Amino acid sequence: MIPQGALIGEENQDEVSVLxxxxxxxxxxGQRIGRLQLDGKEAVKQAVYKALSTRRYExxxxxxxxxxxxxxxxxxxxxxxxxxxxxxxxxxLLPDDRISEVTAFDFVHEPDGVKxxxxxxxxxxxxxxxxxxxxxx
Numbered sequence: 001m002i003p004q005g006a007l008i009g010e011e012n013q014d015e016v017s018v019l020x021x022x023x024x025x026x027x028x029x030g031q032r033i034g035r036l037q038l039d040g041k042e043a044v045k046q047a048v049y050k051a052l053s054t055r056r057y058e059x060x061x062x063x064x065x066x067x068x069x070x071x072x073x074x075x076x077x078x079x080x081x082x083x084x085x086x087x088x089x090x091x092x093l094l095p096d097d098r099i100s101e102v103t104a105f106d107f108v109h110e111p112d113g114v115k116x117x118x119x120x121x122x123x124x125x126x127x128x129x130x131x132x133x134x135x136x137x
Contacts, residue, residue: 026050041124044098048120051092052131068092070133082107085116085133098123 023043038046054067070088082105090102101121108115117130 023047041122041127044096044120044122044124045127045129047096047098048093048129049131051096052089056092065095078107078109081109081114081135085114086118089116089118089131093120 023038023046025038026046026049051066052068054062056062056067056069057064058067068088069091070084085107086105089105093099093102099120099122102118103121104119106117113132113134115130115132117128119126120129
């Protein structure tokens with residue numbers, strides 16, 4: 001005799017609710033956390049900034065899928081740098097369930113690094129983000 005599991009009817013299932021993305025304001029200087037709170041697109045913008053500013057595996061407080069993992073070993077040439085940066089940025093941002101896609105990458109190469117701008121599509125709307133990466137690390 002094989003046990004049969006009970007089926008839960010629709011009337012017994014809880015409704016799924018969307019949790020707020022409420023967070024405290026981080027000041028650009030990195031020295032203070034504000035009293036005000038952000039929600040929606042502004043909270044996601046701050047989360048993108050923070051994820052791209054944090055090296056993956058460097059801080060035990062974060063899970064292993066948080067932050068940006070990058071290494072310039074074996075990376076040479078503009079096309080390879082651009083391809084790797086695109087991959088690293090997507091891997092850093094897509095684990096956030098509020099972000100659906102990261103697209104439209106633009107690169108500006110400078111002597112000491114690369115400026116990258118890209119579109120981030122979220123549950124709260126899209127926005128353009130920019131970051132700089134030093135390639136002489």
